[in-house]
Amino acid sequence: MNLSKFLLAAGVTSYLATPCLAAGVSAGTLIESTASASYDTGAGRNTVDSNKVTLRIDEVIDATLSALDSGTVPLAGATATLAFSLTNTGNGPEAFRISSSPVAGSAFDPVINTVAIDSNNNGIYDSGIDQIVAAGAAIPDVAAGASMTVFVLVAPSGAPKDGDEGRINIRAEAVSGTGSPGTALPGQGAGGTDAIIGSSGGSAQITSLLVIRSATVQIVKSYTISDPFGGTEAVPGAFVTFTLNTQVSGSGSVSNLVVTDPIPAGSRYVPGSLTLESAPLTDAADADNGRASSTGIEVRLGDLPGGSQRAITFRIQID
Amino acid sequence: MFSASTARKMGLCLCAALSLGGATSAQAQAVALNSTVSVERRTQTTAGEKVEWAVAETVVPGDKLQFSIIYHNETSDIVSNFVINNPVSANVTVTDLAADQMVSVDGGKTFATLDRLTVNGPDGNPVPATPEQVTHLRWVIAAIPARGGGEVRFFARVR
Numbered sequence: 001m002n003l004s005k006f007l008l009a010a011g012v013t014s015y016l017a018t019p020c021l022a023a024g025v026s027a028g029t030l031i032e033s034t035a036s037a038s039y040d041t042g043a044g045r046n047t048v049d050s051n052k053v054t055l056r057i058d059e060v061i062d063a064t065l066s067a068l069d070s071g072t073v074p075l076a077g078a079t080a081t082l083a084f085s086l087t088n089t090g091n092g093p094e095a096f097r098i099s100s101s102p103v104a105g106s107a108f109d110p111v112i113n114t115v116a117i118d119s120n121n122n123g124i125y126d127s128g129i130d131q132i133v134a135a136g137a138a139i140p141d142v143a144a145g146a147s148m149t150v151f152v153l154v155a156p157s158g159a160p161k162d163g164d165e166g167r168i169n170i171r172a173e174a175v176s177g178t179g180s181p182g183t184a185l186p187g188q189g190a191g192g193t194d195a196i197i198g199s200s201g202g203s204a205q206i207t208s209l210l211v212i213r214s215a216t217v218q219i220v221k222s223y224t225i226s227d228p229f230g231g232t233e234a235v236p237g238a239f240v241t242f243t244l245n246t247q248v249s250g251s252g253s254v255s256n257l258v259v260t261d262p263i264p265a266g267s268r269y270v271p272g273s274l275t276l277e278s279a280p281l282t283d284a285a286d287a288d289n290g291r292a293s294s295t296g297i298e299v300r301l302g303d304l305p306g307g308s309q310r311a312i313t314f315r316i317q318i319d
Numbered sequence: 320m321f322s323a324s325t326a327r328k329m330g331l332c333l334c335a336a337l338s339l340g341g342a343t344s345a346q347a348q349a350v351a352l353n354s355t356v357s358v359e360r361r362t363q364t365t366a367g368e369k370v371e372w373a374v375a376e377t378v379v380p381g382d383k384l385q386f387s388i389i390y391h392n393e394t395s396d397i398v399s400n401f402v403i404n405n406p407v408s409a410n411v412t413v414t415d416l417a418a419d420q421m422v423s424v425d426g427g428k429t430f431a432t433l434d435r436l437t438v439n440g441p442d443g444n445p446v447p448a449t450p451e452q453v454t455h456l457r458w459v460i461a462a463i464p465a466r467g468g469g470e471v472r473f474f475a476r477v478r
Contacts, residue, residue: 024379024380024477025380025477025478030410031378031384031410031411031477032408033354033356033406033407033408034354034405034406035352035354035403035404035405036352036403036405037350037352037390037401037402037403037404038402039349039398039399039401040398040400041394041396041398042396046348046349046350048348048351048352049352050352050353050354050388051353051354052354053354053386054376055356055358055375055378056376056377057377057378057379057380057410057477058377058379059379060379060380091379091380194377196379198379
Protein backbone atom coordinates (compact mmCIF):
# COMPACT_ATOMS: atom_id res chain seq x y z
CA MET A 1 0.00 0.00 0.00
CA ASN A 2 1.57 3.28 -1.05
CA LEU A 3 1.21 6.56 0.74
CA SER A 4 -1.66 7.83 -1.37
CA LYS A 5 -3.64 4.64 -0.81
CA PHE A 6 -3.01 4.94 2.89
CA LEU A 7 -4.22 8.50 2.96
CA LEU A 8 -7.19 7.51 0.86
CA ALA A 9 -8.15 4.80 3.30
CA ALA A 10 -7.57 7.04 6.28
CA GLY A 11 -9.47 9.95 4.79
CA VAL A 12 -12.86 8.45 5.42
CA THR A 13 -14.47 11.67 6.50
CA SER A 14 -13.62 13.41 3.27
CA TYR A 15 -16.09 11.13 1.54
CA LEU A 16 -18.68 11.54 4.26
CA ALA A 17 -18.29 15.30 4.17
CA THR A 18 -18.66 15.41 0.42
CA PRO A 19 -22.11 16.39 -0.76
CA CYS A 20 -23.96 13.64 -2.55
CA LEU A 21 -22.69 13.84 -6.10
CA ALA A 22 -24.92 11.62 -8.17
CA ALA A 23 -22.61 9.71 -10.44
CA GLY A 24 -20.01 12.44 -11.02
CA VAL A 25 -17.24 12.12 -13.55
CA SER A 26 -16.99 8.58 -14.87
CA ALA A 27 -14.46 6.21 -13.38
CA GLY A 28 -11.28 6.01 -15.43
CA THR A 29 -11.52 9.61 -16.67
CA LEU A 30 -8.27 11.60 -16.46
CA ILE A 31 -7.93 15.09 -15.06
CA GLU A 32 -5.03 16.79 -16.77
CA SER A 33 -3.59 20.23 -16.21
CA THR A 34 -0.76 22.09 -17.91
CA ALA A 35 0.08 25.72 -17.29
CA SER A 36 1.71 27.97 -19.85
CA ALA A 37 3.34 31.32 -19.45
CA SER A 38 4.58 34.11 -21.66
CA TYR A 39 7.03 36.81 -20.69
CA ASP A 40 9.45 39.43 -21.96
CA THR A 41 13.22 39.25 -21.69
CA GLY A 42 15.84 41.44 -23.34
CA ALA A 43 15.61 39.05 -26.30
CA GLY A 44 11.85 39.48 -26.78
CA ARG A 45 8.65 37.62 -25.97
CA ASN A 46 8.89 33.93 -24.96
CA THR A 47 6.46 31.23 -23.94
CA VAL A 48 6.93 28.20 -21.72
CA ASP A 49 4.74 25.24 -20.82
CA SER A 50 4.80 23.50 -17.50
CA ASN A 51 4.87 19.75 -17.04
CA LYS A 52 1.45 18.07 -17.28
CA VAL A 53 -0.11 16.81 -14.07
CA THR A 54 -2.54 13.92 -14.39
CA LEU A 55 -5.04 12.44 -11.97
CA ARG A 56 -7.20 9.44 -12.69
CA ILE A 57 -10.76 9.21 -11.36
CA ASP A 58 -11.39 6.06 -9.40
CA GLU A 59 -14.71 4.29 -9.22
CA VAL A 60 -16.86 5.17 -6.24
CA ILE A 61 -19.21 2.35 -5.34
CA ASP A 62 -22.48 3.72 -4.05
CA ALA A 63 -26.12 2.77 -4.27
CA THR A 64 -29.56 3.67 -3.00
CA LEU A 65 -32.64 1.49 -2.82
CA SER A 66 -36.14 2.90 -2.52
CA ALA A 67 -39.50 1.18 -2.33
CA LEU A 68 -41.94 1.82 -5.15
CA ASP A 69 -44.83 0.32 -3.16
CA SER A 70 -46.76 2.69 -0.98
CA GLY A 71 -47.22 1.57 2.60
CA THR A 72 -48.04 -1.93 3.70
CA VAL A 73 -48.08 -4.54 0.96
CA PRO A 74 -50.86 -7.14 1.13
CA LEU A 75 -49.77 -10.75 0.91
CA ALA A 76 -52.77 -12.61 -0.44
CA GLY A 77 -52.11 -16.00 -1.90
CA ALA A 78 -48.72 -17.62 -2.47
CA THR A 79 -46.59 -14.54 -3.13
CA ALA A 80 -46.59 -10.77 -3.06
CA THR A 81 -44.54 -8.63 -5.44
CA LEU A 82 -42.42 -5.87 -3.98
CA ALA A 83 -41.02 -3.24 -6.35
CA PHE A 84 -37.84 -1.28 -5.71
CA SER A 85 -35.83 1.33 -7.52
CA LEU A 86 -32.12 0.55 -7.34
CA THR A 87 -29.95 3.55 -8.21
CA ASN A 88 -26.25 3.37 -8.90
CA THR A 89 -25.08 6.62 -7.28
CA GLY A 90 -21.46 5.76 -8.01
CA ASN A 91 -19.52 6.79 -11.10
CA GLY A 92 -18.98 3.45 -12.80
CA PRO A 93 -21.20 0.64 -14.07
CA GLU A 94 -21.92 -1.79 -11.26
CA ALA A 95 -23.79 -5.06 -10.82
CA PHE A 96 -25.67 -5.81 -7.62
CA ARG A 97 -26.85 -8.86 -5.73
CA ILE A 98 -30.22 -8.85 -3.97
CA SER A 99 -30.61 -10.63 -0.65
CA SER A 100 -32.93 -10.48 2.33
CA SER A 101 -32.82 -10.88 6.06
CA PRO A 102 -35.60 -11.32 8.61
CA VAL A 103 -36.62 -8.47 10.89
CA ALA A 104 -37.08 -9.14 14.61
CA GLY A 105 -40.57 -8.72 15.96
CA SER A 106 -42.37 -9.89 12.85
CA ALA A 107 -45.42 -12.09 13.31
CA PHE A 108 -44.10 -14.03 10.32
CA ASP A 109 -41.01 -13.84 8.14
CA PRO A 110 -41.52 -13.21 4.44
CA VAL A 111 -38.82 -14.90 2.34
CA ILE A 112 -37.59 -14.21 -1.17
CA ASN A 113 -39.19 -16.43 -3.76
CA THR A 114 -38.01 -14.76 -6.98
CA VAL A 115 -35.96 -11.72 -8.00
CA ALA A 116 -36.63 -10.15 -11.39
CA ILE A 117 -35.79 -6.97 -13.23
CA ASP A 118 -38.30 -4.85 -15.09
CA SER A 119 -37.11 -5.88 -18.56
CA ASN A 120 -39.87 -4.01 -20.38
CA ASN A 121 -39.66 -0.96 -18.11
CA ASN A 122 -43.38 -0.75 -17.46
CA GLY A 123 -43.12 -0.71 -13.67
CA ILE A 124 -45.24 -3.85 -13.34
CA TYR A 125 -43.97 -7.37 -12.83
CA ASP A 126 -44.83 -9.39 -15.93
CA SER A 127 -44.32 -13.08 -15.34
CA GLY A 128 -42.66 -14.70 -18.35
CA ILE A 129 -41.52 -11.34 -19.73
CA ASP A 130 -39.43 -9.72 -17.01
CA GLN A 131 -36.03 -11.36 -16.63
CA ILE A 132 -35.69 -13.63 -13.60
CA VAL A 133 -32.41 -13.35 -11.72
CA ALA A 134 -31.21 -16.77 -10.61
CA ALA A 135 -30.79 -17.29 -6.88
CA GLY A 136 -27.42 -15.91 -5.80
CA ALA A 137 -26.75 -14.33 -9.20
CA ALA A 138 -26.28 -10.64 -9.73
CA ILE A 139 -28.66 -8.37 -11.55
CA PRO A 140 -27.00 -6.91 -14.67
CA ASP A 141 -24.82 -3.81 -14.62
CA VAL A 142 -26.56 -0.58 -13.73
CA ALA A 143 -24.91 2.37 -15.48
CA ALA A 144 -23.46 5.15 -13.36
CA GLY A 145 -26.24 7.44 -12.22
CA ALA A 146 -28.93 5.14 -13.62
CA SER A 147 -31.79 3.39 -11.85
CA MET A 148 -33.28 -0.03 -12.39
CA THR A 149 -36.63 -1.33 -11.20
CA VAL A 150 -36.21 -4.61 -9.33
CA PHE A 151 -39.07 -6.89 -8.36
CA VAL A 152 -38.78 -9.15 -5.36
CA LEU A 153 -41.49 -11.77 -5.02
CA VAL A 154 -41.83 -12.82 -1.42
CA ALA A 155 -43.70 -15.74 0.11
CA PRO A 156 -44.80 -16.20 3.69
CA SER A 157 -42.93 -18.70 5.84
CA GLY A 158 -44.71 -20.77 8.48
CA ALA A 159 -48.48 -20.60 8.72
CA PRO A 160 -49.38 -16.97 9.30
CA LYS A 161 -52.93 -15.95 10.11
CA ASP A 162 -55.04 -13.36 8.40
CA GLY A 163 -53.85 -9.90 9.47
CA ASP A 164 -50.39 -11.02 10.62
CA GLU A 165 -47.67 -8.50 9.77
CA GLY A 166 -44.22 -9.48 8.59
CA ARG A 167 -41.19 -7.36 7.80
CA ILE A 168 -38.39 -8.25 5.41
CA ASN A 169 -35.13 -6.42 4.93
CA ILE A 170 -34.14 -6.25 1.26
CA ARG A 171 -30.50 -5.52 0.54
CA ALA A 172 -28.63 -4.72 -2.68
CA GLU A 173 -24.87 -5.26 -2.57
CA ALA A 174 -22.36 -4.11 -5.15
CA VAL A 175 -20.63 -7.11 -6.71
CA SER A 176 -17.30 -5.26 -6.79
CA GLY A 177 -17.34 -5.06 -3.04
CA THR A 178 -18.80 -3.55 0.09
CA GLY A 179 -17.28 -2.26 3.29
CA SER A 180 -16.59 0.81 5.35
CA PRO A 181 -16.81 4.07 3.42
CA GLY A 182 -13.37 4.99 2.09
CA THR A 183 -12.14 1.42 1.81
CA ALA A 184 -9.99 1.04 -1.32
CA LEU A 185 -10.44 -2.03 -3.51
CA PRO A 186 -7.38 -2.07 -5.76
CA GLY A 187 -8.16 -2.94 -9.35
CA GLN A 188 -11.86 -3.52 -8.67
CA GLY A 189 -13.08 -0.34 -10.34
CA ALA A 190 -14.39 0.14 -13.86
CA GLY A 191 -11.71 0.03 -16.55
CA GLY A 192 -9.04 -1.26 -14.21
CA THR A 193 -9.27 1.66 -11.83
CA ASP A 194 -9.30 1.22 -8.12
CA ALA A 195 -12.70 1.16 -6.49
CA ILE A 196 -13.45 3.19 -3.41
CA ILE A 197 -16.37 2.29 -1.18
CA GLY A 198 -18.65 5.32 -1.03
CA SER A 199 -20.76 6.66 1.79
CA SER A 200 -23.39 3.95 1.29
CA GLY A 201 -20.85 1.27 2.10
CA GLY A 202 -21.44 -0.17 -1.36
CA SER A 203 -24.84 -1.49 -0.42
CA ALA A 204 -28.34 -0.24 0.17
CA GLN A 205 -31.19 -1.73 2.09
CA ILE A 206 -34.79 -1.09 2.90
CA THR A 207 -37.42 -2.79 5.02
CA SER A 208 -40.79 -3.73 3.57
CA LEU A 209 -43.90 -4.43 5.61
CA LEU A 210 -46.35 -7.06 4.46
CA VAL A 211 -49.67 -8.07 5.93
CA ILE A 212 -51.41 -11.38 5.37
CA ARG A 213 -54.69 -10.86 3.55
CA SER A 214 -56.37 -14.24 3.58
CA ALA A 215 -59.99 -15.34 3.57
CA THR A 216 -61.83 -18.49 4.58
CA VAL A 217 -65.02 -19.93 3.14
CA GLN A 218 -67.76 -21.53 5.20
CA ILE A 219 -70.86 -23.15 3.73
CA VAL A 220 -73.85 -23.65 6.00
CA LYS A 221 -76.34 -26.10 4.55
CA SER A 222 -79.96 -26.17 5.72
CA TYR A 223 -83.17 -27.60 4.36
CA THR A 224 -86.91 -27.49 4.60
CA ILE A 225 -89.25 -30.38 3.73
CA SER A 226 -92.67 -30.21 2.31
CA ASP A 227 -94.45 -33.59 2.21
CA PRO A 228 -97.44 -34.47 0.01
CA PHE A 229 -99.66 -34.40 3.06
CA GLY A 230 -99.00 -30.78 3.96
CA GLY A 231 -96.45 -31.78 6.61
CA THR A 232 -92.65 -31.72 6.91
CA GLU A 233 -91.89 -35.46 6.93
CA ALA A 234 -89.10 -36.89 4.75
CA VAL A 235 -91.34 -39.39 3.01
CA PRO A 236 -91.39 -40.53 -0.63
CA GLY A 237 -92.77 -37.80 -2.80
CA ALA A 238 -91.76 -35.07 -0.36
CA PHE A 239 -89.91 -31.98 -1.72
CA VAL A 240 -86.75 -30.87 0.05
CA THR A 241 -85.44 -27.32 -0.47
CA PHE A 242 -81.73 -27.03 0.28
CA THR A 243 -80.12 -23.67 1.10
CA LEU A 244 -76.33 -23.38 0.78
CA ASN A 245 -75.34 -20.22 2.62
CA THR A 246 -71.77 -19.44 1.53
CA GLN A 247 -69.88 -17.02 3.77
CA VAL A 248 -66.45 -15.54 3.07
CA SER A 249 -64.63 -14.14 6.11
CA GLY A 250 -61.23 -12.51 6.61
CA SER A 251 -59.49 -9.40 5.29
CA GLY A 252 -58.59 -10.98 1.96
CA SER A 253 -60.73 -12.36 -0.77
CA VAL A 254 -61.27 -15.65 -2.53
CA SER A 255 -61.18 -16.01 -6.26
CA ASN A 256 -62.96 -18.39 -8.62
CA LEU A 257 -65.14 -19.76 -5.85
CA VAL A 258 -67.29 -22.64 -7.13
CA VAL A 259 -69.94 -24.33 -4.98
CA THR A 260 -71.04 -27.83 -5.93
CA ASP A 261 -73.44 -30.20 -4.25
CA PRO A 262 -74.40 -33.74 -5.40
CA ILE A 263 -78.00 -34.84 -5.50
CA PRO A 264 -78.47 -37.31 -2.64
CA ALA A 265 -79.09 -40.95 -3.58
CA GLY A 266 -82.78 -41.84 -3.50
CA SER A 267 -83.85 -38.43 -4.69
CA ARG A 268 -84.27 -36.46 -7.91
CA TYR A 269 -83.34 -32.87 -8.75
CA VAL A 270 -86.36 -30.73 -9.44
CA PRO A 271 -85.60 -29.12 -12.83
CA GLY A 272 -85.49 -25.32 -12.87
CA SER A 273 -85.26 -25.04 -9.08
CA LEU A 274 -81.71 -23.59 -8.83
CA THR A 275 -81.46 -20.02 -7.53
CA LEU A 276 -78.68 -17.65 -6.51
CA GLU A 277 -79.66 -14.85 -4.16
CA SER A 278 -83.30 -15.70 -4.94
CA ALA A 279 -82.74 -15.18 -8.69
CA PRO A 280 -83.32 -18.28 -10.85
CA LEU A 281 -80.45 -19.88 -12.73
CA THR A 282 -81.07 -22.09 -15.72
CA ASP A 283 -80.08 -25.73 -15.48
CA ALA A 284 -78.16 -25.62 -18.75
CA ALA A 285 -74.40 -24.94 -18.78
CA ASP A 286 -74.77 -21.52 -20.38
CA ALA A 287 -74.07 -17.86 -19.82
CA ASP A 288 -75.39 -17.71 -16.28
CA ASN A 289 -73.31 -18.83 -13.32
CA GLY A 290 -75.19 -22.03 -12.52
CA ARG A 291 -75.97 -25.42 -13.93
CA ALA A 292 -77.79 -28.39 -12.57
CA SER A 293 -78.45 -31.98 -13.58
CA SER A 294 -79.64 -35.25 -12.09
CA THR A 295 -76.19 -35.71 -10.50
CA GLY A 296 -75.74 -32.34 -8.82
CA ILE A 297 -75.65 -28.57 -8.94
CA GLU A 298 -72.76 -26.18 -9.55
CA VAL A 299 -72.70 -22.40 -9.02
CA ARG A 300 -69.69 -20.25 -9.90
CA LEU A 301 -69.51 -17.41 -7.39
CA GLY A 302 -66.28 -15.96 -8.82
CA ASP A 303 -64.22 -13.53 -6.72
CA LEU A 304 -65.61 -12.60 -3.35
CA PRO A 305 -64.11 -10.33 -0.67
CA GLY A 306 -64.19 -11.19 3.01
CA GLY A 307 -67.57 -10.33 4.55
CA SER A 308 -69.61 -11.42 1.53
CA GLN A 309 -72.23 -14.11 1.58
CA ARG A 310 -74.28 -15.78 -1.11
CA ALA A 311 -77.36 -17.97 -0.77
CA ILE A 312 -77.92 -20.83 -3.25
CA THR A 313 -81.11 -22.86 -3.19
CA PHE A 314 -82.32 -25.88 -5.08
CA ARG A 315 -85.03 -28.53 -4.62
CA ILE A 316 -85.08 -32.30 -4.77
CA GLN A 317 -87.91 -34.77 -4.57
CA ILE A 318 -87.53 -37.91 -2.51
CA ASP A 319 -88.11 -41.13 -4.54
CA MET B 320 3.28 19.73 1.24
CA PHE B 321 1.66 22.91 2.56
CA SER B 322 0.14 23.50 5.92
CA ALA B 323 -3.59 23.95 5.98
CA SER B 324 -3.35 27.63 6.80
CA THR B 325 -0.91 28.30 3.99
CA ALA B 326 -2.99 26.33 1.61
CA ARG B 327 -6.00 28.52 2.27
CA LYS B 328 -4.12 31.59 1.01
CA MET B 329 -5.37 31.74 -2.50
CA GLY B 330 -3.77 33.27 -5.49
CA LEU B 331 -0.40 34.91 -5.84
CA CYS B 332 2.44 34.55 -3.39
CA LEU B 333 5.87 35.76 -4.24
CA CYS B 334 8.56 33.77 -2.50
CA ALA B 335 11.99 34.74 -3.72
CA ALA B 336 13.78 32.04 -1.77
CA LEU B 337 11.59 29.16 -2.97
CA SER B 338 13.38 25.92 -3.74
CA LEU B 339 12.63 24.48 -7.15
CA GLY B 340 13.72 20.88 -6.92
CA GLY B 341 11.11 19.53 -9.29
CA ALA B 342 11.23 22.19 -11.97
CA THR B 343 12.25 20.99 -15.39
CA SER B 344 12.59 22.72 -18.69
CA ALA B 345 13.19 20.94 -21.96
CA GLN B 346 14.73 23.96 -23.60
CA ALA B 347 16.90 26.69 -22.29
CA GLN B 348 14.02 28.80 -21.03
CA ALA B 349 14.53 31.93 -19.04
CA VAL B 350 11.65 30.89 -16.79
CA ALA B 351 10.98 27.40 -15.43
CA LEU B 352 7.33 26.48 -14.86
CA ASN B 353 6.34 23.51 -12.73
CA SER B 354 2.81 22.23 -12.05
CA THR B 355 1.87 20.02 -9.12
CA VAL B 356 -1.47 18.85 -7.76
CA SER B 357 -2.46 17.62 -4.34
CA VAL B 358 -5.69 16.33 -2.85
CA GLU B 359 -7.38 17.39 0.34
CA ARG B 360 -7.62 14.60 2.89
CA ARG B 361 -9.55 15.14 6.09
CA THR B 362 -9.04 12.86 9.05
CA GLN B 363 -10.58 12.87 12.48
CA THR B 364 -8.07 13.06 15.30
CA THR B 365 -8.51 13.44 19.03
CA ALA B 366 -7.65 17.11 18.51
CA GLY B 367 -10.41 17.50 15.92
CA GLU B 368 -10.47 17.37 12.17
CA LYS B 369 -7.08 17.40 10.48
CA VAL B 370 -6.79 18.65 6.90
CA GLU B 371 -3.84 17.52 4.83
CA TRP B 372 -2.88 17.99 1.21
CA ALA B 373 -1.65 14.70 -0.12
CA VAL B 374 0.04 13.76 -3.34
CA ALA B 375 -2.23 11.32 -5.15
CA GLU B 376 -2.52 9.72 -8.52
CA THR B 377 -6.20 8.94 -8.21
CA VAL B 378 -9.20 10.85 -6.92
CA VAL B 379 -12.97 10.43 -6.76
CA PRO B 380 -15.84 12.82 -7.56
CA GLY B 381 -16.17 15.42 -4.84
CA ASP B 382 -12.49 15.45 -3.93
CA LYS B 383 -10.96 18.91 -3.48
CA LEU B 384 -7.76 19.54 -5.42
CA GLN B 385 -5.05 22.14 -5.09
CA PHE B 386 -3.13 22.96 -8.24
CA SER B 387 0.16 24.78 -7.79
CA ILE B 388 2.25 26.47 -10.46
CA ILE B 389 5.76 27.37 -9.41
CA TYR B 390 7.80 29.69 -11.59
CA HIS B 391 11.41 30.70 -11.38
CA ASN B 392 13.53 33.12 -13.31
CA GLU B 393 16.62 31.12 -14.23
CA THR B 394 18.51 34.14 -15.49
CA SER B 395 20.36 37.01 -13.92
CA ASP B 396 18.15 39.46 -15.79
CA ILE B 397 14.68 40.70 -14.91
CA VAL B 398 11.72 39.04 -16.67
CA SER B 399 8.70 41.28 -17.24
CA ASN B 400 5.05 41.05 -18.30
CA PHE B 401 4.89 37.50 -17.00
CA VAL B 402 1.47 35.97 -17.77
CA ILE B 403 0.44 32.46 -16.67
CA ASN B 404 -2.53 30.74 -18.31
CA ASN B 405 -3.95 27.50 -16.98
CA PRO B 406 -6.82 25.75 -18.75
CA VAL B 407 -9.25 24.17 -16.26
CA SER B 408 -10.08 20.51 -16.89
CA ALA B 409 -13.73 19.98 -17.78
CA ASN B 410 -13.80 17.33 -15.05
CA VAL B 411 -13.28 19.81 -12.23
CA THR B 412 -14.94 23.00 -11.01
CA VAL B 413 -12.79 25.79 -9.66
CA THR B 414 -13.52 26.81 -6.07
CA ASP B 415 -12.35 29.49 -3.62
CA LEU B 416 -11.70 32.01 -6.38
CA ALA B 417 -10.07 35.18 -5.10
CA ALA B 418 -12.04 38.33 -5.92
CA ASP B 419 -9.24 39.60 -8.14
CA GLN B 420 -8.60 36.29 -9.94
CA MET B 421 -8.65 36.68 -13.71
CA VAL B 422 -10.72 33.95 -15.34
CA SER B 423 -12.18 33.07 -18.71
CA VAL B 424 -15.56 31.47 -19.35
CA ASP B 425 -15.19 31.38 -23.14
CA GLY B 426 -12.31 29.01 -23.67
CA GLY B 427 -9.57 31.54 -23.03
CA LYS B 428 -10.65 34.22 -25.50
CA THR B 429 -11.44 36.88 -22.91
CA PHE B 430 -10.32 37.25 -19.33
CA ALA B 431 -11.74 39.28 -16.45
CA THR B 432 -12.71 38.75 -12.83
CA LEU B 433 -15.68 36.39 -12.60
CA ASP B 434 -18.10 39.09 -11.39
CA ARG B 435 -17.61 40.93 -14.68
CA LEU B 436 -18.26 37.95 -16.94
CA THR B 437 -21.53 36.69 -18.36
CA VAL B 438 -22.67 33.69 -20.34
CA ASN B 439 -25.77 33.25 -22.46
CA GLY B 440 -28.69 32.02 -20.41
CA PRO B 441 -31.41 29.62 -21.54
CA ASP B 442 -33.36 32.48 -23.11
CA GLY B 443 -30.30 33.81 -24.95
CA ASN B 444 -29.87 36.78 -22.64
CA PRO B 445 -26.60 37.16 -20.72
CA VAL B 446 -26.57 35.88 -17.15
CA PRO B 447 -23.74 36.15 -14.59
CA ALA B 448 -21.09 33.46 -15.06
CA THR B 449 -20.54 30.93 -12.30
CA PRO B 450 -17.38 29.11 -11.15
CA GLU B 451 -18.66 25.96 -12.91
CA GLN B 452 -18.25 27.79 -16.22
CA VAL B 453 -14.64 28.87 -15.73
CA THR B 454 -12.47 27.40 -18.50
CA HIS B 455 -9.16 29.17 -17.89
CA LEU B 456 -7.33 31.01 -15.14
CA ARG B 457 -4.81 33.79 -15.68
CA TRP B 458 -2.27 35.48 -13.49
CA VAL B 459 -0.36 38.58 -14.55
CA ILE B 460 2.90 39.33 -12.81
CA ALA B 461 4.58 42.58 -13.76
CA ALA B 462 8.14 41.36 -13.26
CA ILE B 463 10.19 38.52 -11.82
CA PRO B 464 13.49 39.66 -10.41
CA ALA B 465 16.70 37.92 -11.45
CA ARG B 466 16.85 34.43 -9.93
CA GLY B 467 13.50 35.11 -8.33
CA GLY B 468 10.34 33.12 -8.47
CA GLY B 469 6.99 32.46 -6.93
CA GLU B 470 3.94 30.34 -6.87
CA VAL B 471 0.29 30.66 -7.84
CA ARG B 472 -2.39 28.24 -6.79
CA PHE B 473 -5.99 27.41 -7.48
CA PHE B 474 -8.49 25.06 -5.96
CA ALA B 475 -10.96 22.82 -7.73
CA ARG B 476 -13.40 20.08 -6.93
CA VAL B 477 -13.74 16.90 -8.97
CA ARG B 478 -17.14 16.92 -10.68
